Amino acid sequence: MQVKMTVNGEEREADVEARMLLVHYLRDELGLTGTHWGCDTSNCGTCTVAVDGQAIKSCTMLAAMAGGRDVETVEGVAVGGELDPVQEGFMREHGLQCGFCTPGMIMTARWLLARDPDPDEATIREAISGNLCRCTGYENIVRAVRWAAEHPEGATDAEEVSA
Amino acid sequence: MTATDVPISAEGNPIGFGRMHRKEDARFLRGAGKYVDDVTLPGMLHGAILRSPIAHARITSIDTSAAEAHPKVKAVITGQTLEGLGLAWMPTLSQDTQSVLCTDKVRFQGQEVAFVIAEDKYSARDALQLIDVDYEPLDAVVDAKHALDDDAPIVRDDLEGRTDNHIYDWEAGDATKCDEVFRNAEVVVTQEMLYPRVHPAPMETCGSVASMDPISGKLTIWTTTQAPHAHRTLYALVAGLPEHKIQVISPDIGGGFGNKVGIYPGYVCSIVGSIVTGKPVKWMEDRSENLMSTSFARDYHMTGSIAATRDGKIQGLKVDVLADHGAFNGVAQPTKFPAGFFHIFTGSYDYDAAHCNVTAVYTNKAPGGVAYACSFRVTEAVYLVERMVDCLADELGMDPAELRMNNLLKPEQFPYTTPTGWEYDSGDYPRALDEAMRIAGYDELRTEQAEKRRAYEAGESSMLMGIGISFFTEGVGAGPRKHMDILGLGMADGCELRIHPTGKAVVRLSVQSQGQGHETTFAQIISHELGIPPEDIDVVHGDTDNTPFGLGTYGSRSTPVSGAAAAVVARRVKDKSRIIAAAALECSPDDLEWEHGRWFVKGDPDNGKTIQDIAMAAHSSLELPEGVEGHLDATAVYDPPELTYPFGAYICVTDVDAGTGEVKVRRFIAVDDCGPRINPMIVEGQVHGGVADGIGMALMELIAFERDGTNLGGSFMDYLLPTSMECPSYELGETVTPSPHHPLGVKGVGESATVGSPAAVVNSVLDAIGVRAADMPLTPAVVWRAMQGSPLRMDLALE
Ligand code: FES
Numbered sequence: 001m002q003v004k005m006t007v008n009g010e011e012r013e014a015d016v017e018a019r020m021l022l023v024h025y026l027r028d029e030l031g032l033t034g035t036h037w038g039c040d041t042s043n044c045g046t047c048t049v050a051v052d053g054q055a056i057k058s059c060t061m062l063a064a065m066a067g068g069r070d071v072e073t074v075e076g077v078a079v080g081g082e083l084d085p086v087q088e089g090f091m092r093e094h095g096l097q098c099g100f101c102t103p104g105m106i107m108t109a110r111w112l113l114a115r116d117p118d119p120d121e122a123t124i125r126e127a128i129s130g131n132l133c134r135c136t137g138y139e140n141i142v143r144a145v146r147w148a149a150e151h152p153e154g155a156t157d158a159e160e161v162s163a
Numbered sequence: 164m165t166a167t168d169v170p171i172s173a174e175g176n177p178i179g180f181g182r183m184h185r186k187e188d189a190r191f192l193r194g195a196g197k198y199v200d201d202v203t204l205p206g207m208l209h210g211a212i213l214r215s216p217i218a219h220a221r222i223t224s225i226d227t228s229a230a231e232a233h234p235k236v237k238a239v240i241t242g243q244t245l246e247g248l249g250l251a252w253m254p255t256l257s258q259d260t261q262s263v264l265c266t267d268k269v270r271f272q273g274q275e276v277a278f279v280i281a282e283d284k285y286s287a288r289d290a291l292q293l294i295d296v297d298y299e300p301l302d303a304v305v306d307a308k309h310a311l312d313d314d315a316p317i318v319r320d321d322l323e324g325r326t327d328n329h330i331y332d333w334e335a336g337d338a339t340k341c342d343e344v345f346r347n348a349e350v351v352v353t354q355e356m357l358y359p360r361v362h363p364a365p366m367e368t369c370g371s372v373a374s375m376d377p378i379s380g381k382l383t384i385w386t387t388t389q390a391p392h393a394h395r396t397l398y399a400l401v402a403g404l405p406e407h408k409i410q411v412i413s414p415d416i417g418g419g420f421g422n423k424v425g426i427y428p429g430y431v432c433s434i435v436g437s438i439v440t441g442k443p444v445k446w447m448e449d450r451s452e453n454l455m456s457t458s459f460a461r462d463y464h465m466t467g468s469i470a471a472t473r474d475g476k477i478q479g480l481k482v483d484v485l486a487d488h489g490a491f492n493g494v495a496q497p498t499k500f501p502a503g504f505f506h507i508f509t510g511s512y513d514y515d516a517a518h519c520n521v522t523a524v525y526t527n528k529a530p531g532g533v534a535y536a537c538s539f540r541v542t543e544a545v546y547l548v549e550r551m552v553d554c555l556a557d558e559l560g561m562d563p564a565e566l567r568m569n570n571l572l573k574p575e576q577f578p579y580t581t582p583t584g585w586e587y588d589s590g591d592y593p594r595a596l597d598e599a600m601r602i603a604g605y606d607e608l609r610t611e612q613a614e615k616r617r618a619y620e621a622g623e624s625s626m627l628m629g630i631g632i633s634f635f636t637e638g639v640g641a642g643p644r645k646h647m648d649i650l651g652l653g654m655a656d657g658c659e660l661r662i663h664p665t666g667k668a669v670v671r672l673s674v675q676s677q678g679q680g681h682e683t684t685f686a687q688i689i690s691h692e693l694g695i696p697p698e699d700i701d702v703v704h705g706d707t708d709n710t711p712f713g714l715g716t717y718g719s720r721s722t723p724v725s726g727a728a729a730a731v732v733a734r735r736v737k738d739k740s741r742i743i744a745a746a747a748l749e750c751s752p753d754d755l756e757w758e759h760g761r762w763f764v765k766g767d768p769d770n771g772k773t774i775q776d777i778a779m780a781a782h783s784s785l786e787l788p789e790g791v792e793g794h795l796d797a798t799a800v801y802d803p804p805e806l807t808y809p810f811g812a813y814i815c816v817t818d819v820d821a822g823t824g825e826v827k828v829r830r831f832i833a834v835d836d837c838g839p840r841i842n843p844m845i846v847e848g849q850v851h852g853g854v855a856d857g858i859g860m861a862l863m864e865l866i867a868f869e870r871d872g873t874n875l876g877g878s879f880m881d882y883l884l885p886t887s888m889e890c891p892s893y894e895l896g897e898t899v900t901p902s903p904h905h906p907l908g909v910k911g912v913g914e915s916a917t918v919g920s921p922a923a924v925v926n927s928v929l930d931a932i933g934v935r936a937a938d939m940p941l942t943p944a945v946v947w948r949a950m951q952g953s954p955l956r957m958d959l960a961l962e
């Protein structure tokens with residue numbers, strides 16, 4: 001079937017099987033391999049993307065269900081190649097190791113900050129609890145999100161120098 | 164060099180050791196990492212594996228005709244196909260054999276039976292349904308405790324003359340002396356415990372993309388491997404392919420933790436698939452396949468005994484282990500040590516005698532047996548001794564911190580030879596425990612705990628509080644060639660360093676990162692030695708065509724072995740740079756002194772050459788002394804003289820709801836001594852992740868089985884990983900005791916916290932509920948039942 005959606009600001013259209021999952025559509029049809037796939041049971045969150053601004057596990061949605069909607073993946077986050085504050089927070093606070101959970105974590109964190117620009121630790125922990133990370137033990141991810149909350153415009157010039 | 168001495172580069176990075184953001188992050192943050200499943204080649208086909216639904220059954224027939232007739236299927240491979248190629252069985256890393264695709268009978272649920280290759284992955288999966296297999300079910304051996312019973316079904320009747328499920332007996336220490344110590348001891352405590360079967364479960368599952376070029380005969384395989392060079396050699400030996408025509412590429416790896424050390428049947432199938440179809444073939448397992456068929460960890464049934472005087476001087480430790488290796492002995496460890504480094508079980512204390520015996524058996528469960536960041540079974544060893552010390556403290560009515568402090572090895576005892584033959588290089592154990600107790604505020608915690616218990620006993624509250632300690636010593640950096648090899652391959656690592664004319668560098672490693680940040684750490688090692696800014700140093704790894712030979716990343720060996728190789732290679736370059744600098748400055752090399760990336764004339768600090776100047780001079784027409792070649796590069800192979808011995812003291816504070824058995828980890832204090840820290844940020848990250856692993860194993864993670872061998876941990880619905888909700892904020896501390904024999908003094912840290920933390924969590928929970936023993940995972944049900952005096956056995960379903 002024909003599906004048409006906006007992905008990272010661009011109109012995309014393709015002929016796919018009705019059963020195709022959104023995660024596979026993004027990865028295999030569009031080549032957007034930043035969105036990962038890590039489980040069969042919607043537990044891991046490595047596939048998280050934004051659909052109309054909502055953080056969605058893209059393995060729980062058919063590509064067809066995203067028809068006509070606005071999908072954003074990790075590839076769409078860094079505007080003009082510049083890291084956004086969430087990405088920068090992950091780098092500064094060492095919120096990633098193998099990087100496999102990272103795109104999903106970033107998409108979840110962006111969704112949280114869009115709704116709650118100043119979340120406390122407990123709120124952050126709850127928000128990312130559907131995203132598993134096997135490497136970091138989560139603490140630095142929590143710090144990364146806090147960093148982003150404290151730096152909505154990214155690093156200041158002074159921090160740039162000391163970084 | 165302390166952090167404050169380290170010069171800072173133009174980009175703000177330390178020129179040497181210190182905190183520095185990771186170079187690899189730029190791509191991961193943008194979704195531009197390249198993992199195996201991100202590899203797409205022109206004309207690539209997709210493979211899927213048909214797996215056995217039954218744990219033990221003879222296969223009487225396989226009919227693949229309907230699958231082959233599927234319009235999108237290109238080929239179906241069975242054990243019979245492979246038999247024709249001599250590939251139906253492959254060697255494991257511990258001299259056993261493992262079935263690639265089944266030819267006779269299946270021996271565990273999830274075993275590989277057939278491989279379908281199709282145009283797309285959905286069709287490959289569809290076609291699995293079209294394969295008709297006739298299974299004749301057999302009784303299964305699931306409980307290791309009955310694997311050696313006379314009437315136990317034989318798992319490995321494929322092995323010549325095999326009449327039981329026994330794999331090996333292995334012992335270490337002095338049994339006679341140990342018996343004598345126990346006979347004369349005032350106090351002996353014996354405790355059975357199970358370190359249950361768990362799984363490393365990296366977020367990226369295992370997979371491969373194989374591409375055989377029919378013209379050149381070159382096989383390229385992108386694969387989730389922690390040991391690309393070892394895999395290449397094994398493919399050459401097993402498949403008979405010429406080794407120079409095999410390129411193994413381990414691209415970005417989404418976590419390994421030991422899961423990606425071995426060779427899995429799927430990798431072999433993708434290679435055969437590419438040969439058969441003439442097209443590249445991708446195989447990626449799903450999560451259930453990962454949990455049900457790839458290398459598990461632990462599954463150690465242990466009975467420990469500890470002997471001591473009544474006033475708490477530990478005298479002896481002995482342990483009998485029944486090791487469940489599953490259907491094939493797929494353990495990865497140095498050949499001489501079938502039970503890995505388990506005989507480091509005496510831990511951090513001094514004894515008169517110690518002894519262990521390990522008996523390993525086959526069962527109808529998935530193969531593997533050493534994985535999940537365990538430092539070759541040091542995890543089981545540390546758990547054993549740290550639980551036994553707590554049992555002893557309970558018996559003696561002593562505070563477990565005091566009992567440990569009184570028995571820890573003293574700094575003046577190093578280098579120390581353990582009763583089982585390990586030579587610990589260096590340590591100051593009491594200092595680490597003191598530091599952990601200081602951070603924890605140990606005495607106040609005990610006061611708070613007493614108040615909580617009083618309120619509980621008075622019926623005012625259901626909440627109890629526990630304080631658990633674990634002190635660990637690991638032996639890492641395998642290993643010295645004189646003692647250690649895997650399948651005959653010595654465990655040394657190569658390294659190559661090239662300085663370009665403009666002073667930028669490229670360093671090529673034999674090890675591979677699965678998230679440890681090698682691109683940053685190894686640049687910092689070179690930077691530390693040569694004064695080149697880390698941003699000017701490129702680290703190449705994970706591609707056998709472009710890196711020197713070495714055995715890979717596991718057992719916390721990268722920094723102890725490969726890190727030493729990097730230091731050695733940099734020092735060779737530095738030595739040569741001195742000669743070239745002397746030629747350029749028209750003086751003798753002996754007249755030169757080194758500081759921060761430049762050689763200068765002694766007593767005339769302005770008269771010198773930076774490493775960048777020297778690099779250009781080395782490539783220029785400058786006349787060099789007789790016998791000195793131009794250019795600036797070097798190679799090295801590092802054979803570690805001994806292992807390194809990181810250690811640490813951990814304290815876990817838990818709150819336990821006695822009404823529900825629910826455990827909350829309130830605090831976790833980790834004081835690690837891994838020698839000098841190359842990048843403290845990365846070291847701390849390694850510790851964080853390891854503590855989370857420990858919390859997971861202690862409280863949630865378990866691969867259990869039905870009595871018929873059905874796997875009960877085959878998805879993330881059943882196999883629970885800790886989330887952000889179960890993990891606390893970690894409180895870290897450090898002491899620094901350099902290794903005397905490592906060129907940088909560093910000891911390795913990748914697995915320290917996974918090794919050390921489970922015992923701290925378990926000790927804490929048991930301390931809270933006042934029960935001497937209960938087995939992991941301490942789920943609410945286990946805790947509650949333990950409080951009622953009827954502990955649950957969790958590794959097998961109830962009868
Ligand atoms: S792939 Fe695991 S939640 Fe989507």
Ligand code: FES
Nearest residue numbers: 097101133134135
């Ligand atoms: S960084 Fe590896 S899974 Fe999160």
